[in-house]
Amino acid sequence: MKWLDLRSDTVTRPTPGMRRAMAEAEVGDDVFGDDPTVARLQTRVAELLGKEDALYVPSGTMGNQLALRAQTRHGDQIVCEAGAHIYRYEAGAPAALSGLLVTCVEAPGGALRWDLIEPALNPVDDLHAAPPAVICVENTHNRAGGRIVPQDLLTEIAASARARSLAVHLDGARLWNAHVATRLPLSELAAPADTVSVCFSKGLGAPVGSVLAGPRATIARARRLRKQWGGGMRQVGILAAACLYALDHHLQRLSEDHVHARLLVKGLDHPLLKSVHPVETNIVILGVEPPATVDGLLAHLRADGILAVAFGRGRVRLVPNLDVDKAGVVRVRESLEAFAV
Ligand SMILES: Cc1ncc(COP(=O)(O)O)c(C=O)c1O
Structure with a gap:
């Protein structure tokens, strides 16, 4: 993988x-x-x-x-x-x-x-x-x-x-x-x-x-x-x-990362995950709602071959980048949608 x-x-x-x-x-x-x-x-x-x-x-x-x-x-x-x-x-x-x-x-x-x-x-x-x-x-x-x-x-x-x-x-x-x-x-x-x-x-x-x-x-x-x-x-x-x-x-292609960041959270209707800020560029910060935990979300993503990072209490950061194409972003989105406690 x-x-x-x-x-x-x-x-x-x-x-x-x-x-x-x-x-x-x-x-x-x-x-x-x-x-x-x-x-x-x-x-x-x-x-x-x-x-x-x-x-x-x-x-x-x-x-x-x-x-x-x-x-x-x-x-x-x-x-x-x-x-x-x-x-x-x-x-x-x-x-x-x-x-x-x-x-x-x-x-x-x-x-x-x-x-x-x-x-x-x-x-x-x-x-x-x-x-x-x-x-x-x-x-x-x-x-x-x-x-x-x-x-x-x-x-x-x-x-x-x-x-x-x-x-x-x-x-x-x-x-x-x-x-x-x-x-x-x-x-x-x-x-x-x-x-x-x-x-x-x-x-x-x-x-x-x-x-x-x-x-x-x-x-x-x-x-x-x-x-x-x-x-x-x-x-x-x-x-x-x-x-x-x-x-x-690589300058103009940053717009791809911005599209990918929006793709991760647009319309995400998940009881345990909330996008903390409007996504304007390439950074997504998700709030993890109890009873789910940051460690639980990171472990779930890791099991799907995805690395993200804890970013302040109750928050996880995901940053689409040059090494992650659209198919990869779709995989991450699917993994987020499948997250449960
Ligand atoms: C907003 C901002 N400023 C400065 C830096 C520092 O960059 P460096 O890691 O190259 O020291 C970072 C690194 O992530 C950053 O996000």
């Missing part, structure tokens, strides 16, 4: 075409700035996102954390949504690496709004308080089931933040999915933010890599910090080639 792995969009393996592109990549020492493939990727992503400069980094976590460190001082305050990856899933890095106070704001559906952020901001002129420096927004929002941040909310956040000299960082690990779902240009989605990180190892199917884009001076700081944090890499064009290949071949 072929396993259907829907734990995440990170589980995909490079395709033969991608492996060929990697094997044939022109490379050089990227710490010396000599790798032409990395340079091509950085230029292309900066252009796509409408930013001055960009930096290739090993992971989304490093992209996010470099953005924070490059735009803050130790002891500053940053604000993000309570379910944000930066806060929940980056091993406490804002505190550990940059000495930041993270203030979380709960927003329905993960859609952060300025009227929720403003009351959480510390006063700048009170010496008892950590001064606010960066607002973080995540699009699409992973924990909110791949929800797309309404662009008007982000625009308002950025205008209000700018009026207070605060920076805005966009965790765009899955900005590609928002782009394909909304058809808004990537540059428009990124425009309100000062810095944006995007990932190639999620739905785009590359094995490694993210890019942080932003103003030239901020990216220069991030480049130095990347070296300090051990992320300066040498003939890394081999990996950047996979990212370029993904942009050329």
Whole structure:
């Protein structure tokens, strides 16, 4: 039986075409700035996102954390949504690496709004308080089931933040999915933010890599910090080639994952399983109703050759991806429908 792995969009393996592109990549020492493939990727992503400069980094976590460190001082305050990856899933890095106070704001559906952020901001002129420096927004929002941040909310956040000299960082690990779902240009989605990180190892199917884009001076700081944090890499064009290949071949096909995600839950009328969020992109989060349990559902799926993952109390996440075709998605749907206690 072929396993259907829907734990995440990170589980995909490079395709033969991608492996060929990697094997044939022109490379050089990227710490010396000599790798032409990395340079091509950085230029292309900066252009796509409408930013001055960009930096290739090993992971989304490093992209996010470099953005924070490059735009803050130790002891500053940053604000993000309570379910944000930066806060929940980056091993406490804002505190550990940059000495930041993270203030979380709960927003329905993960859609952060300025009227929720403003009351959480510390006063700048009170010496008892950590001064606010960066607002973080995540699009699409992973924990909110791949929800797309309404662009008007982000625009308002950025205008209000700018009026207070605060920076805005966009965790765009899955900005590609928002782009394909909304058809808004990537540059428009990124425009309100000062810095944006995007990932190639999620739905785009590359094995490694993210890019942080932003103003030239901020990216220069991030480049130095990347070296300090051990992320300066040498003939890394081999990996950047996979990212370029993904942009050329896997970007538009993300819409298939979105169709597949809807196929998993549309019209699902099951007494024990409820889709927690409207499915807008490639992530499905199912609430498991008592007397059924998350472990029970995961075991049932596993018996049918399907891998999913627990995602918060009483919840299971399924993420259609490059390695799961429509027939596979139909199999998963049938397995969900057959679930019983
Ligand atoms: C929204 C979001 N941001 C950042 C990351 C971090 O990416 P990485 O696992 O490459 O560090 C992830 C990973 O799943 C993510 O979902």
